[in-house]
Amino acid sequence: MSAITREDVARLAALARIALTEGELDVMAGQLSAIVDAVAVVSSAVDEATPATSHPIRLENVYRQDLVGASLSQAEALSSAPAAQDGQFRVPQILGDEQ
Amino acid sequence: MSQDLTRLTAAEMASQLAAKQISAVELTQAHLQRIDHVDDAVHAFLQVGADSALAQARQVDEARARGEALGRLAGVPIAVKDLLATRGVATTCGSRILENWVPVYDATAVRRVREAGMPILGKTNMDEFAMGSSTEHSAFGPTHNPWDLDRIPGGSGGGSAAAVAAFEAPLALGSDTGGSIRQPAAVTGTVGVKPTYGAVSRYGLVAMASSLDQIGPCSRTVLDAALLHEVIGGHDPFDSTSLDEPVAHAVDQARQGMAGDLHGVRIGIIGELRGDGFDRGVLDRYAEALGVLEDLGAEVQTVSCPSFGFTLAAYYLIMPSEASSNLARFDAMRYGLRQAPEGGPVTVETVMAATREAGFGPEVKRRVILGTYALSAGYYDAYYGSAQKVRTLVQEDLAAAWEKVDVLVSPTCPTTAFRLGERVDDPLAMYLSDTATIPANLAGIPGISVPIGLAGDGLPVGLQVLAPARADGWVYRVAGAVEAVLTDRWGGALLEQAPDLGKQQGGER
Numbered sequence: 287m288s289a290i291t292r293e294d295v296a297r298l299a300a301l302a303r304i305a306l307t308e309g310e311l312d313v314m315a316g317q318l319s320a321i322v323d324a325v326a327v328v329s330s331a332v333d334e335a336t337p338a339t340s341h342p343i344r345l346e347n348v349y350r351q352d353l354v355g356a357s358l359s360q361a362e363a364l365s366s367a368p369a370a371q372d373g374q375f376r377v378p379q380i381l382g383d384e385q
Numbered sequence: 386m387s388q389d390l391t392r393l394t395a396a397e398m399a400s401q402l403a404a405k406q407i408s409a410v411e412l413t414q415a416h417l418q419r420i421d422h423v424d425d426a427v428h429a430f431l432q433v434g435a436d437s438a439l440a441q442a443r444q445v446d447e448a449r450a451r452g453e454a455l456g457r458l459a460g461v462p463i464a465v466k467d468l469l470a471t472r473g474v475a476t477t478c479g480s481r482i483l484e485n486w487v488p489v490y491d492a493t494a495v496r497r498v499r500e501a502g503m504p505i506l507g508k509t510n511m512d513e514f515a516m517g518s519s520t521e522h523s524a525f526g527p528t529h530n531p532w533d534l535d536r537i538p539g540g541s542g543g544g545s546a547a548a549v550a551a552f553e554a555p556l557a558l559g560s561d562t563g564g565s566i567r568q569p570a571a572v573t574g575t576v577g578v579k580p581t582y583g584a585v586s587r588y589g590l591v592a593m594a595s596s597l598d599q600i601g602p603c604s605r606t607v608l609d610a611a612l613l614h615e616v617i618g619g620h621d622p623f624d625s626t627s628l629d630e631p632v633a634h635a636v637d638q639a640r641q642g643m644a645g646d647l648h649g650v651r652i653g654i655i656g657e658l659r660g661d662g663f664d665r666g667v668l669d670r671y672a673e674a675l676g677v678l679e680d681l682g683a684e685v686q687t688v689s690c691p692s693f694g695f696t697l698a699a700y701y702l703i704m705p706s707e708a709s710s711n712l713a714r715f716d717a718m719r720y721g722l723r724q725a726p727e728g729g730p731v732t733v734e735t736v737m738a739a740t741r742e743a744g745f746g747p748e749v750k751r752r753v754i755l756g757t758y759a760l761s762a763g764y765y766d767a768y769y770g771s772a773q774k775v776r777t778l779v780q781e782d783l784a785a786a787w788e789k790v791d792v793l794v795s796p797t798c799p800t801t802a803f804r805l806g807e808r809v810d811d812p813l814a815m816y817l818s819d820t821a822t823i824p825a826n827l828a829g830i831p832g833i834s835v836p837i838g839l840a841g842d843g844l845p846v847g848l849q850v851l852a853p854a855r856a857d858g859w860v861y862r863v864a865g866a867v868e869a870v871l872t873d874r875w876g877g878a879l880l881e882q883a884p885d886l887g888k889q890q891g892g893e894r
Contacts, residue, residue, distance in 0.1 A: 290758070294758075295754065298754045298757045298758050298761070299750075299754055300738075301757050301761075302709060302741075302753050302754055302757045303713075303716075303734065303737045303738045303741055304738060304741045304742050304745065304750055304753065304754070305726070305735075305738040305739050305741070305742040306742060306750070307742070310747075310750070314750070314751060314754065317751060317812055318751070318754065318755060318758070320812075320813060321701065321751075321755060321812060321813060322755075322758070322768075324698060324701075324813055325698040325699075325701050325702050325768070325772075326698075326767070326768070327695060327698045328695055328698045328699050328702060328768070328771040328772050328774075328775050329767050329768075329771040331692070331694075331695040331771070331774075331775050331778065332771050332774035332775060332778065336774040336777055336778065337774070337777050338770060338773035338774050338776070338777065339773055339774075339776040339777040339780060340596065340773055340776075341596050341626075341829075342582045342596060342597075342776075342826075342827065342828055342829020342830075342854070343581070343582050343583050343626070343628065343829045343854060345583075345625075345626065345628075348625040348626075350622055358489060358490070362489040363489075365487075365489055366486055366487065366488075366489070366719070366720035366721070367718075367719055367720060368717060368718070368720075368721070368722070368723035369723070375718055375719055377718050377733055378731050378732055378733050378735075378736050379730075379731065379732045379733070380732065380733050381732070382730055382732050382734070
């Protein structure tokens, strides 16, 4: 498996919405390469015929009655918001100028 | 004072409370005092709620005086890992990003503890978002192992384990994604249980890896863990992965084990979890524990689980993949930290990136980025897809094992507690702590760690017992049997041999 470059980390960090510093990019490129080298062994353990398991205990179709239950009040839902106004979450501009 | 109440087991506390020999207020005060004396040195707690704990204790005493029917553990105090939502009490997950988050609801496990009349002493320290094996990744500083304050208490639930080991609480709640209850139990000489996946509701648990996370009890004895298991277990409509089945008879099974008969019980030694990578001192105690099992009449044989050679690798793909998705909720919009970018446009995207840079620590960033990589186009099949297939192999190996044996055993952790700082900059070395505990999470099966003595370095060693899914009672029975024999042999609980922190008064730290 190819090593993870500094540019790879920068691209992944952008996708993950973490504004890493220049120093962090350097450190993480080395660490992630070592980790990926170590975990890549999984592909040698299995073949195409092996089915995948996504969940430890198989459960299907968990339904409940379609009834109104207790839920948070608007004030409770907004109580931890970094900013709120007029009973709503107040957020920064959603689209950048170029979008 | 005639007796030090904090030294009692939870079961003893419960019976003295029920007999009105002690009050819940007295018992809670004794623990708050102990926290006051030792927690500067141990740092098991991120927050202590003395007033609310005493108020809960008072309510229990009043209810008892009125002759009301109370739960078995009513009045026995408890500590709660800081990733379980507690209404009106800050829940930080050991992270700056949630430093000021005060939930408006209780996790189901917390609600059940409150309804059982158990005063909540406070919230315990942990690796940030439960990512780590030492508590060194807590944004608020590490917890120290009560056996040696220069060593790690395990992780991620090092705070809960240390609180119990240092007699600051008789019981604590933990969560186990790859060993975060069992590994801290092993290195602090305490008991920790990861129940069957779905046996305890995850509602209100801040998620790391949803298909692996499980809440469970931390305690000093097997019986105490069983008592707490029965309080928190059971179906919850708020968690669609919660099993709609009766709660395990953990207490009965623990008592049956403590009675000391394992005739006819078939025990499998996991062939892949011994030898290379395991310390001599750990293997010596493990060999003795296997001898105890044989002495009690169990049939012990070696069982091979070849897929276990790949479980660490599979875990470090599945867990970061699920974590990168789960932690996307920390977007600086609805709760938690909001940090403005230093320059450039201020948009939702730049604010989110600046907030996560400021609010997440290095291990969280590492895992989120690793998960983003493992899930990205072109790599998905080789990494995440293969890891999911390894999970099938683990299930198949275990299904074959259960044809031959009732429980599987291994050392809980390959080493005793390592020194603070020793592995914090070497993620791969840190990950090795979880070698023996991870398979249970991948398979959803129950597991316990129970103390089996001290290695040559004077530090505790744990035995792990694993059982089939939904057979949680087995782990209590076998661990209870081992505990009863060894406690008798030692002439008292292993923790009696730990340093008396009370005399230090936290002066050194």
